[in-house]
Amino acid sequence: MSSPAEGRVALVTGSSRGIGRAVARKLATEGYQLVLHGMREGSAKTTADEITADFGIEPLVVHGDVSDAADVKAILRLVFERHRRLDALVVNAGVHEAGFLGMMGDAAIERLFAVNAVGATYTVNGAVKLLRRGTAPSVVLLSSVMGTAGSAGQVVYGATKAAVAGFARAAAKELGPAGIRVNAVAPGFIATEMLESLDEAGRAERVAATALRRLGEPSDVADVIAFLLSDASRFVTGQVIEVDGGLVV
Amino acid sequence: MSNLDRLRVAFRTALALPEDYDVDKLEYRGIEKWDSLAHLSLVGEIEDTFDVMIDTDEVIDLSSFGKAVEILGKHDVEFSG
Numbered sequence: 001m002s003s004p005a006e007g008r009v010a011l012v013t014g015s016s017r018g019i020g021r022a023v024a025r026k027l028a029t030e031g032y033q034l035v036l037h038g039m040r041e042g043s044a045k046t047t048a049d050e051i052t053a054d055f056g057i058e059p060l061v062v063h064g065d066v067s068d069a070a071d072v073k074a075i076l077r078l079v080f081e082r083h084r085r086l087d088a089l090v091v092n093a094g095v096h097e098a099g100f101l102g103m104m105g106d107a108a109i110e111r112l113f114a115v116n117a118v119g120a121t122y123t124v125n126g127a128v129k130l131l132r133r134g135t136a137p138s139v140v141l142l143s144s145v146m147g148t149a150g151s152a153g154q155v156v157y158g159a160t161k162a163a164v165a166g167f168a169r170a171a172a173k174e175l176g177p178a179g180i181r182v183n184a185v186a187p188g189f190i191a192t193e194m195l196e197s198l199d200e201a202g203r204a205e206r207v208a209a210t211a212l213r214r215l216g217e218p219s220d221v222a223d224v225i226a227f228l229l230s231d232a233s234r235f236v237t238g239q240v241i242e243v244d245g246g247l248v249v
Numbered sequence: 250m251s252n253l254d255r256l257r258v259a260f261r262t263a264l265a266l267p268e269d270y271d272v273d274k275l276e277y278r279g280i281e282k283w284d285s286l287a288h289l290s291l292v293g294e295i296e297d298t299f300d301v302m303i304d305t306d307e308v309i310d311l312s313s314f315g316k317a318v319e320i321l322g323k324h325d326v327e328f329s330g
Contacts, residue, residue, distance in 0.1 A: 073304060080302040126305060132293050178289075 004231055006031035009083045009134065011075075013066060013123060014093030016043040018192035019142065022218030023090050024051060024059070026226045034059035035079050037093065039066075066093045066119030067111075076126045085133035088229040091120045091141040091164075096194045098153045109156050116160035117167075124171060124182075131180050138229045139175075141168050143186040145244050161186070165240045172238030181237040183228045188244025190216040211246025220245075252328050255298055256317060263287065263294035276313040299326050 010027050014020040016038040024036055028051045036051075036059045038044030048059040060082050064071030079086060095115045097108050120141055131137040146154040147161025168184035175182055189195060189206040195215065198206070207213055221243045227233050228241070250258075260272040264282045277283055283291070292308050295301075295317060301324040303311070311317055318328055 077302060084300075129289070129293060129296065129302070129308075132289065133297070177286075 003031040005229075007033060008087040008229075009033045009035070009079075009085055010088035010090065010229065011035040011037065011079055011086055011127070012090040012092060013037040014039070015047050017047075018194070019187065019190060019218045019221045020090070020092040021047045022222035023092065023225050024048075025054075026219065026222040027088070027229070028055045028057050028059075030226060030230075032088065033057075033083065035062060035082070036060070037062050037064070037066075037075060039063065039093065065115075066123055067114035069122050072119075072122040072126050076130060079127075079130060084130075085135075086127055086130040087134040087137055089124070089127050089131060089137075089139045090225060090229070091123050091139065093119060093123075094142060094160075096157055098157065100153055101155055104156055112156050112160050113163075116157070117163040120164050120167060124167070128175070128180075131175075132178055134180075136231060136234065137180045138233070139168075139171070139180065139182045140225045140228045141182070141184040143168070143184040143240055145186050145188045145242055145247055148186045148240060148242060149247075168240060169238050176237055181228075181233070183233075183237060184240045185221060185224055185228070186240050186242045186244070187221045188216060188242065188247035190218060190221060192218060209248050210244070211248070214245065216243065216245055252299070252321075252326055253318070256295070256314070256321070259294045259298045260291065260314060260317075263291035272314050274314065277311070279313075295321070299324065301326065 010032040012020055012024050015024045015036040024034060024047050027034060036044040036048050041063045043063060044061050048061045052058050062075045062078050064075050066072055095112060097112060124139060141164050143165040144161035146158035147165050150158050165184050168182050172182040189210060207215060224241060224243050257272050261270055264287055292303055296303055299321060307320045311320055
């Protein structure tokens with residue numbers, strides 16, 4: 001029996017590792033036709049090759065800097081040329097940098113906003129026309145609990161992710177009449193490369209702050225994203241869903 | 250049907266205008282039905298009709314029937330002859 005998602009076209013930005021890679025693999029199991037994005041040429045190819053080997057699907061691999069409007073347009077043009085539409089869009093590409101106020105360099109501040117907030121905006125803004133051609137189109141953006149709850153040392157990063165949450169809520173209202181749903185997920189502490197720099201004490205501190213007493217896995221987030229892209233969430237839009245194991249920050 | 254006629258049909262379809270409505274001099278917001286919401290539907294109808302992808306800058310620039318002809322020309326849609 002085929003999956004309800006069989007043949008749906010999904011673009012996942014930032015799919016070379018972490019949550020994006022987990023989302024790509026999850027959607028592959030559901031039969032999506034995938035377009036996998038990575039920032040650098042070939043960076044998403046490893047994920048694509050794994051998916052081809054494991055699921056027999058050959059994703060379209062694209063690359064570019066989402067903070068560069070021309071790159072985003074070029075990526076979306078490739079989607080148009082291959083598929084003519086988008087049914088699902090996961091706006092995951094992002095960067096992380098921690099730092100206390102007064103100690104954040106200008107370049108880091110600009111890069112965080114450029115990729116996380118402006119890049120997400122370029123992506124959805126450019127993809128709207130492809131989504132309008134899709135069937136039951138659904139967009140999921142990656143916010144963060146740092147954007148919904150905030151935390152010391154995460155002010156700038158949190159601000160960029162708060163922008164994403166606000167974008168999702170407003171876009172849901174604007175695009176709802178066209179049948180396009182827009183939601184965001186706000187992950188807590190997830191065991192990705194972003195947390196690799198933590199020492200044992202730092203890791204234990206974050207586990208202790210999580211009600212379920214463990215770090216999240218990328219697949220924990222990917223499963224929620226897959227739900228939000230699916231028909232099972234057909235009456236859900238404009239929501240920012242925290243996937244954080246009951247985090248207290 | 251010529252490409253010019255196909256474009257006329259796209260305008261009438263997207264903007265819910267009568268079949269005999271003269272769209273050649275039509276401008277954005279020149280009639281009540283061509284508002285900002287209808288604009289994206291119009292762009293979608295034009296894209297579907299001619300199988301092209303119109304860039305965001307061109308969407309903003311598409312301010313009249315004449316402009317649509319000009320923009321489609323850049324996408325190798327021919328209107329002469």
